[in-house]
Amino acid sequence: xxxxxxxxxxxxxxxxxxxxxxxxxxxxxxxxxxxxxxxxxxxxxxxxxxxxxxxxxxxxxxxxxxxxxxxxxxxxxxxxxxxxxxxxxxxxxxxxxxxxxxxxxxxxxxxxxxxxxxxxxxxxxxxxxxxxxxxxxxxxxxxxxxxxxxxxxxxxxxxxxxxxxxxxxxxxxxxxxxxxxxxxxxxxxxxxxxxxxxxxxxxxxxxxxxxxxxxxxxxxxxxxxxxxxxxxxxxxxxxxxxxxxxxxxxxxxxxxxxxxxxxxxxxxxxxxxxxxxxxxxxxxxxxxxxxxxxxxxxxxxxxxxxxxxxxxxxxxxxxxxxxxxxxxxxxxxxxxxxxxxxxxxxxxxxxxxxxxxxxxxxxxxxxxxxxxx
Amino acid sequence: xxxxxxxxxxxxxxxxxxxxxxxxxxxxxxxxxxxxxxxxxxxxxxxxxxxxxxxxxxxxxxxxxxxxxxxxxxxxxxxxxxxxxxxxxxxxxxxxxxxxxxxxxxxxxxxxxxxxxxxxxxxxxxxxxxxxxxxxxxxxxxxxxxxxxxxxxxxxxxxxxxxxxxxxxxxxxxxxxxxxxxxxxxxxxxxxxxxxxxxxxxxxxxxxxxxxxxxxxxxxxxxxxxxxxxxxxxxxxxxxxxxxxxxxxxxxxxxxxxxxxxxxxxxxxxxx
Numbered sequence: 001x002x003x004x005x006x007x008x009x010x011x012x013x014x015x016x017x018x019x020x021x022x023x024x025x026x027x028x029x030x031x032x033x034x035x036x037x038x039x040x041x042x043x044x045x046x047x048x049x050x051x052x053x054x055x056x057x058x059x060x061x062x063x064x065x066x067x068x069x070x071x072x073x074x075x076x077x078x079x080x081x082x083x084x085x086x087x088x089x090x091x092x093x094x095x096x097x098x099x100x101x102x103x104x105x106x107x108x109x110x111x112x113x114x115x116x117x118x119x120x121x122x123x124x125x126x127x128x129x130x131x132x133x134x135x136x137x138x139x140x141x142x143x144x145x146x147x148x149x150x151x152x153x154x155x156x157x158x159x160x161x162x163x164x165x166x167x168x169x170x171x172x173x174x175x176x177x178x179x180x181x182x183x184x185x186x187x188x189x190x191x192x193x194x195x196x197x198x199x200x201x202x203x204x205x206x207x208x209x210x211x212x213x214x215x216x217x218x219x220x221x222x223x224x225x226x227x228x229x230x231x232x233x234x235x236x237x238x239x240x241x242x243x244x245x246x247x248x249x250x251x252x253x254x255x256x257x258x259x260x261x262x263x264x265x266x267x268x269x270x271x272x273x274x275x276x277x278x279x280x281x282x283x284x285x286x287x288x289x290x291x292x293x294x295x296x297x298x299x300x301x302x303x304x305x306x307x308x309x310x311x312x313x314x315x316x317x318x319x320x321x322x323x324x325x326x327x328x329x330x331x332x333x334x335x336x337x338x339x340x341x342x343x344x345x346x347x348x349x350x351x352x353x354x355x356x357x358x359x360x361x362x363x364x365x366x367x368x369x370x371x372x373x
Numbered sequence: 374x375x376x377x378x379x380x381x382x383x384x385x386x387x388x389x390x391x392x393x394x395x396x397x398x399x400x401x402x403x404x405x406x407x408x409x410x411x412x413x414x415x416x417x418x419x420x421x422x423x424x425x426x427x428x429x430x431x432x433x434x435x436x437x438x439x440x441x442x443x444x445x446x447x448x449x450x451x452x453x454x455x456x457x458x459x460x461x462x463x464x465x466x467x468x469x470x471x472x473x474x475x476x477x478x479x480x481x482x483x484x485x486x487x488x489x490x491x492x493x494x495x496x497x498x499x500x501x502x503x504x505x506x507x508x509x510x511x512x513x514x515x516x517x518x519x520x521x522x523x524x525x526x527x528x529x530x531x532x533x534x535x536x537x538x539x540x541x542x543x544x545x546x547x548x549x550x551x552x553x554x555x556x557x558x559x560x561x562x563x564x565x566x567x568x569x570x571x572x573x574x575x576x577x578x579x580x581x582x583x584x585x586x587x588x589x590x591x592x593x594x595x596x597x598x599x600x601x602x603x604x605x606x607x608x609x610x611x612x613x614x615x616x617x618x619x620x621x622x623x624x625x626x627x628x629x630x631x632x633x634x635x636x637x638x639x640x641x642x643x644x645x
Contacts (some may be wrong), residue, residue: 073545087537091559101545148541221572 004028004051004188008060011046020046022212023060028156028190033182035203036192039235039256043194043212045160051190053077064155075104079156080149088133094120094144095129111123119147139170146181159191163198175201188357196236200224208232230363233283239319239332242289243359246282248274257282257358260326264302266353271366274358280366281359286319288355289333291340292348301350306331308341318351322349341353400621403614411610422609430615438591439598440619446508446594447576450515454523456543457516459565462527463557467539477528482606488518506589511521514586515576524567530564530642531557566631573627577620595620 004027011021018252021043028034036044049055051062053074061068069077080101088097098116107115116217120126123143133141149157159178163171179202182189193199199206200220207217208231214227227233233241246264250256251274255266259282274280306322309330318339321330328366333349358366403411404425405419430436452553465477495514496505504510513525534557541553580596587593599616602609 015481049540052544074540074543079544081541081544083537083541085537086536087535087541089538089541089556089560100542104546104609136588152545351486 003030003065005063007064009050009057010059011050011055012058017365019123019212026207026214028188031188031200033189033204035199035206036209037206038209039194042209044209048158048160048190048192052079052081054355059169078155078156080154080210082149082162084161086145088141088144090133090263091134093130094125097144098151108318112252119151119231122196123147127228134187142166142174148217157187158187161193163274178202228365230281230359239286241283241285242331244327244329246280248276248280251276251316260324264303279361281360283357284351284355286332286334288352300352302353303348303350305346306349308343311339311343327329394471400614400617404618406611407408408609408611426615430612430619434612436598436616436619439593439595442508442592443577443594446512449512450576451569451572453516455565456571458520458523459527459558462531463553466528466531481525492585506587506592508592511583511586511605514582518555519572523619526568527564530561534560560588570628574624577624
């Protein structure tokens with residue numbers, strides 16, 4: 001069993017300053033791949049370092065398997081960590097790097113050799129065991145760093161942005177390897193990243209952080225589809241969710257929302273918190289916008305007039321920017337490779353009513369009482 | 374064109390070698406000649422070569438004692454400097470604690486004092502503690518005068534070691550003490566070798582502190598021994614040159630032994 005429980009974990013680097021991690025509460029389940037996701041300075045690495053025992057905890061409790069480990073040194077927490085910089089000992093060979101942690105734990109020499117060989121075989125490092133880190137490529141170094149964690153067979157694996165020093169293609173393949181590793185080992189893994197693609201593809205659950213606090217925890221698609229607030233909505237997705245200022249015109253019966261000069265009728269859900277005249281933010285993801293040509297179900301969509309101001313053809317798809325009269329921010333739509341739109345043209349864009357989110361003035365997503373969300 | 378470039382480069386290298394090695398070769402030639410021969414012609418080759426002068430210098434002119442004294446004092450001082458200096462540098466570079474930078478500044482600021490300012494106080498302190506005219510006293514003074522520079526050189530190197538390495542070692546189960554010996558020090562070896570060579574050469578040739586703090590014949594170091602052959606009215610140039618060669622040999626050996634590390638230290642950029 002390896003359950004990591006964070007209960008109001010807080011970290012102040014300097015007294016009186018803003019906390020780097022602010023009352024972070026989270027339970028990572030046994031065998032779970034949990035991703036801590038957020039922008040730079042959101043407190044995700046600080047939280048990970050507190051779990052690792054590399055940063056003292058200012059307040060709150062941290063337990064692993066039900067045992068409070070706040071004051072347990074890093075070496076006695078039975079965790080392994082993969083660092084962004086790989087942190088390979090430059091004066092040691094690959095074999096010595098892999099064996100370094102085991103030597104300290106008084107594992108027998110024959111057992112160390114067996115484990116190092118097994119890990120080297122698994123990660124394709126068998127021919128590199130005598131090399132020093134400086135003689136390895138970035139990808140090979142990353143695999144040694146992974147191997148150093150695996151060879152210890154720890155309760156919990158911690159990853160601190162392990163792919164950010166790799167080039168794009170290597171990042172994709174190593175991401176796949178980490179995913180496979182998790183499925184094979186079934187170990188509890190906590191992974192810090194600012195890359196939403198890594199989070200979406202690797203995580204069983206994602207914990208999104210901002211300003212030292214947890215904003216939302218959930219399965220990747222759940223978080224993507226039901227963002228808790230405008231921060232999550234704009235942080236996840238590329239391009240991010242369109243967030244447009246709007247006003248509620250009619251709250252009773254089918255909800256009518258004013259967007260610039262348009263009046264949109266939403267998909268008849270009830271928003272108990274809303275009254276006529278409420279200022280809201282309307283959110284819709286670019287892929288939930290269509291042109292007349294590729295909108296199959298007419299009744300599902302609300303039509304708005306907009307001027308096409310930019311078309312970015314990316315090959316497999318096109319990102320179209322449009323300006324809605326009376327709305328300051330532009331609307332981004334993800335359309336097919338050959339969009340039915342021309343620059344400067346004024347045309348109808350169709351918004352999927354079921355995919356429209358409303359956020360209150362504070363940016364919090366409004367609960368809707370309907371089956372489709 | 375390439376051949377002309379190569380020839381020009383070779384010429385420059387030859388001239389530089391002559392410039393750098395010339396005084397050394399000249400001193401080596403002088404060391405094999407008697408004072409009378411030298412006065413007759415300063416630059417003549419040693420013909421015949423008086424190899425027996427080395428035995429004479431070592432046994433009858435007391436160079437053996439001076440050499441042993443220098444070795445004892447300088448090796449002890451360099452060992453202490455290397456150990457204490459690297460530990461201090463590791464602490465100052467690695468740990469965040471109150472007054473860290475102040476301590477570093479105070480240590481380093483002592484470099485600005487010329488020896489003439491501190492030498493009288495050091496003399497008094499050594500007399501007070503019964504260390505005047507002793508090899509132990511001179512060793513401690515050598516440690517004190519070279520420690521700031523040693524820490525300065527090593528601290529800048531230790532500070533470049535990524536802190537992730539220390540964190541990784543902590544997670545691997547190593548204590549701070551073990552991390553110093555098994556991670557920091559081996560990585561900093563090029564810088565440590567630089568300070569070993571620097572301190573060895575500086576202290577091996579050190580004269581001012583030695584001449585003030587040592588007067589007994591039995592405790593004299595090599596530079597003082599060589600000075601004995603410079604009289605008020607005449608100098609035994611031949612014997613001085615032989616003494617110089619005896620003094621130079623350990624420096625050359627130390628340099629040859631550590632030079633590869635020294636170059637690594639000077640060119641070290643990435644420790645990743």
